[in-house]
Every structure is written in C-alpha cells, then in structure tokens.
Amino acid sequence: MAGNAATILKNILSNSSPKPTPSKTLTKTISGHLKSNGLRKAISVLFAxxxxxxYSLYAHLFQLCASSKAIVEARKLESNLVTFYPTPPVFLLNRAIECYGKCGNLDDARGLFDEMPERDGGSWNAMLGAYTQNGFPGRTLELFLDMNHSGVSANQITYANVLRSSAEELELGVSKQLHGLIVKRGFCGNVILESSLVDAYGKCMVMTDSRRMFDDIQNKNAVSWNVIVRRYLVAGNGKEAVVMFFKMLREDIRPLNFTFANALFACSFLSSPYEGMQIHGVIIKIDFEGDDVVLGSLTEMYVKCGRLEDARGLLDQPDERNIISWTSIVSGYAISGRIREARELFNEMPERNVISWNAMLAGYTRSLLWKEALDFVFLMRKTTKDIDQVTLGLILNVCAGLSEIKMGKEVHGFIHRNDYxxxxxxSNALLDMYRKCGNLRSARIWFYQMSQRRDKVSWNAVLTGYARRGQSEEAMTSFSEMQWETRPSKFTFETLLAACANISSLEQGKQIHCFVIRNCYEINVVCRGALVExxxxxxxxxxxxxxxxxxxxLDVIICNSMILGFCHNERGREALEVFGLMxxxxxxPDHITFHGILLACVHEGNVKLALQFFDSMRCKYGIIPQLEHYECMIKLYCRYGYMKELEDFVNRMPFNPTVPMLRKIFDKCRKNGYAMLGEWAARRLNELNPWAPFQFKITTNRIDRY
Known part of the structure; x- marks a missing residue:
C-alpha cells in the first residue's frame, strides 16, 4: 500500500465538497475501545x-499507531481521513508522516510528503525525522538541502535531526556549517541543539571541540551530561568519561540509566573496580538498582573487572535477578575458565535466551573443551530453536576444534538453507573451519564464493592457511591480490613473516619489511619479533x-625471538646477554625463554650454568620444566661427557625418557663405554619398540676397552 495516502489524496483534492460533521456516537464508541487498550478494534470500527x-481524535489515533508501530491501522486511519476530508489540515498530514516514519515505512511517508498540496516547517521536520530515526542520514542531508532551496526556515527540531545525521555520516564539515547556522539564527541557548553539537563533534572524534561546546552550555541537563560521558567512552578515553560522571554528581544532576551504564562500562574498560564500586554506592543511594539497564551494566562491570563474587552477590538478591545480569555472570565464570560453576548457574536460570546459550558455549570453546561443547550444542538444538550468527560461529569453532569436517559441511548446508x-x-567462521580442518580446497572455493563480502579477516584466514602448510609462494600471491580489495592489517604481516621464517625465505621477508615501512604501518612487538625470527x-x-x-x-616475545635467533646461529654468549638484559x-621470562638459554648453554658448553638455570625455573620463576627443557639438559650432558651427572638427572626425571632421549643416552654410553646406564637405555628402547628390525645392545668388549 505504498503511497496509499498520496494516491487517494491526489484524486480527492480535485473534488471540492463541504466539510463533514464528526459523529459524536462514533467518537464515544472509539473512545471506549481506546480506554480498554483496543486500538485495533477502534480503528476497525472507524474504518467500517x-x-x-x-481532527483532534485523528491526531490522537495517529500518535497511538506510531507508539504501537501499528502500520496496518495507520493506513486505515489515513484512508478514512482523506476520504472524508478532501483538504485535510497540514498538521494532520504531518502526524501521518510522523506515524509512518516511526513504523519504519518510509515509502508511504515520502509518498504522502511528495503529494501534499502545501507544506509547512512541520512537514519537512516530520520527513527529516523519519529518515533520521530509520538510519538514513544521507537522505536526511539531501532533504535538508531541498528544504533550504524551497525557502522554508529551519527551526530547532530541524537542526537537531540534521546534526544527528551529519554526525552519523561523520561529516565534520557539515556539522561545523550547521553550528554556524545555529549561531546565526540565534538558537545558541537551546540546550537540545547544544547537546546535539556536543554529540556531533564527539562522533567525528573531535573531542576538543566537543568538550569546548559542552563547557559553553549554560544550563546543562542530564541529557547533556550523558552525551559527553558517552562520547569520551566511545573515543576510548574511559578515564575522562568516569571523571565527567563524578563531576556530574557534584553538579547535583541526577544521572540517566544510560549515563550509569556508560560510566560503568568505562570502569570495565579501565579495569577499575574501585570507581565501579563507588558508582554502585550512588546507584543504591538514589534507588536505581531496580533498573534493568543499570543492573546489567553493574553486573558486567564486576565480571569484567574479575570480581565474580561481587557480581554473584547481585544475583543472590531475588529482586535484582534478570536474564541480562544472569547471562553476564554465566559468561564471566565461563570466560574465566570456571566452567563447572558457569554450568551450574546456567542450569539454574529460570529463563534463557540465545545470548545465554552462546555465553555458555563460548566458555566451552574458550577452554578448548570440544567434546563438552559438542554435547552442549546437541542440548541447545533439542531445547531451543533460537540461533543467531554468533551461535553458528561457535558451532563452526567446535567443528574445527574436533576436526569434524563432515559436521562442518552439515553446518554449511544449514547456513545456506537459512540465508546466513x-x-x-x-562466512569468515566457515572459512576458518575449513582451514583449521586442513581442507584448503573447500576453503579456497568458499573464499571465492564470498566474492564482494570478503574483508581483512577473510584474506588473513586464507593467508594463514597457506602459511601453516608452508605454501609460501601461494601466501605471497594471495597477499598481492589482497591489496586490490582491502588494506592489510598487522596480523597479515605477522602471518606472512612467520611463513617466511619457516622456509627461511630472506628475499620475501625483506620485501614484506619494506612494504611495512613504505606504507607507514606501525611495527608492533609481534611483528618485530617475527622480523627478528x-x-x-x-x-x-x-x-x-x-x-x-x-x-x-622490550617484552618477552621479542626477547625470546632474539635469544632463539642467536641459538640458531650458534651464538650462545649473545643469547645469554639478551637474557641478562631481560x-x-x-x-x-617464560618457558620459551628458558628453552633458548638452555640451548645457549649447550652451544657454550656451560653445564654448571645450565643446571642453575634449570633449577631456577621452578624455584625462582614458578615455571614447570617441560619436555624440551629436559631434552636440552640430556643433550648437554651427552655432548660434553658428563655421564655421572646424566645418570643422576635421568633418575630424577618426573617421567620416563622419550625414545629420542634414550637414543641420545644409548649412543653416548656406547661411545664412552658407560655400561650400566647404556644397558638400561638399551633395555628401555627394546621394550618400547620390540618389533624393530634390530635390537639395541652394548657389547662387553666395548665396555672393557673403556
């Protein structure tokens, strides 16, 4: 019924007829239905x-249709209006445009606007508001230009709508021009417009102008303060957002629920539970605990600041429970690795939504509990039909974690059937699943099917797939193609440099290094470590x-790269110097650091120092030695003939030596004639591989010669 009013209005306006008399009986009947919340029935009675x-009842009915988003009833009402009033007053047609805008029906709104025989400022504002509310800032700006060309004067409402749209489009120049017009027209004292200017400059990330505009507002209200707190938060300046919130309290302005939410989110961003607890005190003092938005933000703040018990305390208050706060706590426990407690809370939830299910599933995948995650997916599909893109992404992660390519293809079919x-x-999760399952052919096919939907994540997934398989040439070719579609990210260079390091491709590594410098990319610590490697x-x-x-x-990543690099080039002394610098x-240091310095000791032949490092891992740094550390020590003892120390070390090992370790021990004992340890190594090798084509043995003659 797009353009319904426009069509009827155009046909009727040409016919002049006397103004009809409103029916008092009908008005009374409609009013009775409205008192019992029967808007649909009231409109049906009127239409029939x-x-x-x-006029006043028509205006009231349009407002009710707008607030209820009752588009069918709005069309019936508008049809009845233009049928009985050949020349309806402009203000009623404006209400109809506003109603269509709030119902999201821009075609009917614009059709009615275009066919209006005369318009006033309210007509333009109604249409501008419709575009702004429905997320069409570009059309708002175009209509504003048409309004200026038509000679219609803009008022405060006009500027508020256009400022919002210019901010959404990040049109800083337009916002500044509007600021000039507002000053020129004498609207500077309007707090709504001034707050809109604060918001516009903030959205364009010009926080100096935003703050200057805010400071110039004479009569700041709660909305003004909410805007500046929000803008600082979105600009990444959480500290200033919290400062402004407390300044607002000192000015004795009562915060809105969204102001509390923004301030608490800033505390989460800063990991500042102390300030968050102070805000909690204010919430209690002014009795805001019952607000769902505030309670959800408060719970999330405690969760993200790692204070799960405080968050749980909120949940333990029966009057304060809601699905948002409950889901936040489940997510907090799950992300922290406390899966059992998260699941217990999840099972206790009186109601769940798709976000609750996703939070629990994300906990399983984050903890790499793939089997439990799969069982949870089956439970979810049995219990609820709710599913969204996050659910599908998590399920594809589970398929990748279990290398279940068959199940992944079934999920692919579901995605195709349900228009995801x-x-x-x-799409990127699907691409990543094929890559992690080792099916590069399917990954490549899906990548090309994505066509115009590809982004940096898509390209990085393909590059990583090639790099992990040592296909350096394909990775570099894809990198060249990537630049036609999107700008590479730092992750792109980290992946490519890792691939070059794996195949020792100096020329390609230099090319990437030059590309990074030439295009003014910041070389972060991970990228720098990859270059060193x-x-x-x-x-x-x-x-x-x-x-x-x-x-x-410096950090541990780049230091580890340098230590291992020196070891790779048998420059143990320099590696130990880097450790001293650390x-x-x-x-x-971490376990990789100690692997590097033990290798350095192998190259330098410093057994005593290596033993000191090995013992300090657990005693001084709280690092449990891993397999590679034991291998280094055995290699060190064997290479330099410390056979008694080798035997003592092997006897103290918390696990049985591996086959490579035993072979090193056996070979050294055979050469050095160290009988007891050599025979023990031979027996262990023979036990581990009884079907080998030959058996390990140390002859007595060899020992006698020792």
Whole structure:
C-alpha cells in the first residue's frame, strides 16, 4: 500500500465538497475501545463506519499507531481521513508522516510528503525525522538541502535531526556549517541543539571541540551530561568519561540509566573496580538498582573487572535477578575458565535466551573443551530453536576444534538453507573451519564464493592457511591480490613473516619489511619479533639485531625471538646477554625463554650454568620444566661427557625418557663405554619398540676397552 495516502489524496483534492460533521456516537464508541487498550478494534470500527471523527481524535489515533508501530491501522486511519476530508489540515498530514516514519515505512511517508498540496516547517521536520530515526542520514542531508532551496526556515527540531545525521555520516564539515547556522539564527541557548553539537563533534572524534561546546552550555541537563560521558567512552578515553560522571554528581544532576551504564562500562574498560564500586554506592543511594539497564551494566562491570563474587552477590538478591545480569555472570565464570560453576548457574536460570546459550558455549570453546561443547550444542538444538550468527560461529569453532569436517559441511548446508551466507561473521567462521580442518580446497572455493563480502579477516584466514602448510609462494600471491580489495592489517604481516621464517625465505621477508615501512604501518612487538625470527633463521644477524635495538619497548616475545635467533646461529654468549638484559629491564621470562638459554648453554658448553638455570625455573620463576627443557639438559650432558651427572638427572626425571632421549643416552654410553646406564637405555628402547628390525645392545668388549 505504498503511497496509499498520496494516491487517494491526489484524486480527492480535485473534488471540492463541504466539510463533514464528526459523529459524536462514533467518537464515544472509539473512545471506549481506546480506554480498554483496543486500538485495533477502534480503528476497525472507524474504518467500517463510513463516518468521520474530529481532527483532534485523528491526531490522537495517529500518535497511538506510531507508539504501537501499528502500520496496518495507520493506513486505515489515513484512508478514512482523506476520504472524508478532501483538504485535510497540514498538521494532520504531518502526524501521518510522523506515524509512518516511526513504523519504519518510509515509502508511504515520502509518498504522502511528495503529494501534499502545501507544506509547512512541520512537514519537512516530520520527513527529516523519519529518515533520521530509520538510519538514513544521507537522505536526511539531501532533504535538508531541498528544504533550504524551497525557502522554508529551519527551526530547532530541524537542526537537531540534521546534526544527528551529519554526525552519523561523520561529516565534520557539515556539522561545523550547521553550528554556524545555529549561531546565526540565534538558537545558541537551546540546550537540545547544544547537546546535539556536543554529540556531533564527539562522533567525528573531535573531542576538543566537543568538550569546548559542552563547557559553553549554560544550563546543562542530564541529557547533556550523558552525551559527553558517552562520547569520551566511545573515543576510548574511559578515564575522562568516569571523571565527567563524578563531576556530574557534584553538579547535583541526577544521572540517566544510560549515563550509569556508560560510566560503568568505562570502569570495565579501565579495569577499575574501585570507581565501579563507588558508582554502585550512588546507584543504591538514589534507588536505581531496580533498573534493568543499570543492573546489567553493574553486573558486567564486576565480571569484567574479575570480581565474580561481587557480581554473584547481585544475583543472590531475588529482586535484582534478570536474564541480562544472569547471562553476564554465566559468561564471566565461563570466560574465566570456571566452567563447572558457569554450568551450574546456567542450569539454574529460570529463563534463557540465545545470548545465554552462546555465553555458555563460548566458555566451552574458550577452554578448548570440544567434546563438552559438542554435547552442549546437541542440548541447545533439542531445547531451543533460537540461533543467531554468533551461535553458528561457535558451532563452526567446535567443528574445527574436533576436526569434524563432515559436521562442518552439515553446518554449511544449514547456513545456506537459512540465508546466513551473506553474514560476514558466519562466512569468515566457515572459512576458518575449513582451514583449521586442513581442507584448503573447500576453503579456497568458499573464499571465492564470498566474492564482494570478503574483508581483512577473510584474506588473513586464507593467508594463514597457506602459511601453516608452508605454501609460501601461494601466501605471497594471495597477499598481492589482497591489496586490490582491502588494506592489510598487522596480523597479515605477522602471518606472512612467520611463513617466511619457516622456509627461511630472506628475499620475501625483506620485501614484506619494506612494504611495512613504505606504507607507514606501525611495527608492533609481534611483528618485530617475527622480523627478528626471519632474519636470524636466514643468518642475517646484523638486520635482526638492528630490528631488535629499534624496539621502543622490550617484552618477552621479542626477547625470546632474539635469544632463539642467536641459538640458531650458534651464538650462545649473545643469547645469554639478551637474557641478562631481560632481567635488567624487569621482563619476566617464560618457558620459551628458558628453552633458548638452555640451548645457549649447550652451544657454550656451560653445564654448571645450565643446571642453575634449570633449577631456577621452578624455584625462582614458578615455571614447570617441560619436555624440551629436559631434552636440552640430556643433550648437554651427552655432548660434553658428563655421564655421572646424566645418570643422576635421568633418575630424577618426573617421567620416563622419550625414545629420542634414550637414543641420545644409548649412543653416548656406547661411545664412552658407560655400561650400566647404556644397558638400561638399551633395555628401555627394546621394550618400547620390540618389533624393530634390530635390537639395541652394548657389547662387553666395548665396555672393557673403556
């Protein structure tokens, strides 16, 4: 029925007829239905009556249709209006446009607007508001230009709508021009417009102008304060958002529920539970605990700040429970790895939505509990039909974690049947599933089917697939193609450099390094570590050292890359010097660091120092030695002939030696004639592999010669 009013109005306006008299009986009947919340019945009675009602009742009915988003009833009402009133007053047609806008029916709104015989400022504002409310900022700006060309003067409502649209479009220049017009027309004292200007500058990320505009507002209200807190938060300045919130309290302005939510989110962003608890105190003091928005934000703040018991305390208050806060706590426990407690809470939930199910499923996948995650997926599908793109992404993660390519293809079929293929999040999850399951052919086919929907994540998934399989040339070719569609991200370079390091491709590593510098990318610590790895594996230590020294701040990642790089080039002394630098800078080593320095000790032949490092792992740094650390120590003892120390070390190991370890021990004992340990190693090797074509044995003659 698009253009319903426009069509009828155009046909009727040409016929002049006397103004009909509203029916009092009909008005009374309609009013009775409205008192019992029977809007649909009231409109049906009016539509079937063949009689008109008063202008004021038409206006009231349009407002009720707008608030209820009752589009069918709105069309019936509008049809009745233009049928009985050949020249309806402009204000009623404006209410009809507003109603269509709030119902999301822009075609009917614009059709009616275009066919109006005369318009006033309210008509333009109604249409501008319809575009703004429905997320069409570009059309709002175009209509505003038409309004100016028509010679219609804009008022405060006009500027508020247009400012909102210019901000959505990030049109800083337009916002500044509107600011100038507002000043010129003398609207500066209007707090709504001034707050809109604060919002517009903030959305364009010009926080200095936004704050200057805010400070110039003479009569700030709760909305003004909410805007500035929100803008600082979105701009990434959570600290200033919290400061402004407390300043608002000192000005004795009562915050809105969304202001509380924004301030609490800023505390979450800053991991500042102390400030969050202060805000909690204010919430209690002014009795805002019953607000669902505030309670959900408060719960989420405690969860994200790691104070799960405080969040649980909120849930333990019966009057304060709702599905939002309950889901936040389940998510907090799940993300923290406390899966059992999360599941217990989940099972206790009186009602659940798709977000609740997703939160629990995300906990299983985050903890790599793939079997439990799969069981949970089956339970979810039995219990509820609710599913969204997040659910599908998580299910595809489970398929990848279990390498269940068959199930992944079944999910692909579900995605296709239910029109989720156009969703970029789902498409990328599907691509990642095929990659992680090792099915690069299906990944490549799906990647090309994505066509115009591809983004950086899509390209990075393909590059990672090639890199992990050592297909460096394909990765570099894809990188060249990627630049035609999207700008590479830092993750792209990390993946490509890792691929170059794996195959010791110096030339390609240099090309990527040059590309990063030439295109002014910031070389973060991970990328810098990858560059060090490329150059060290390609025996270009001079370049690696230069990259290492250019780092503005050191961390364990780049130090590990440098230590292992020196070890790869058998420069153990320099590796130990880097470890000394780490201690000086206060950088805590990890298990990779100790693997590197033990290798350095192997190259330097420093058994005593290696033993000190090995013992300090557990005693000083709380790091449990892993298989590679034991292998280094055995390699060290064997290479330099410390046979008694080797035997003592093997006897103290918390697990049985692996076959490679036993072979090292056996070979060294055979060469050195160390009988007891050699025979023990031979027996263990023979037990581990009784069907081998030959058996390990140390001859007595060899021992006698020792």
């Amino acid at each position: 009556s063949g009689e008109p009602v008063s 293929s156009s969703n970029i999040f789902v 490329v150059y060290t594996k390609c025996c270009c230590l001079e370049y690696a050292i230069r990259v290492f020294k250019e780092s503005s701040s 201690k000086k800078e206060g950088i805590k």
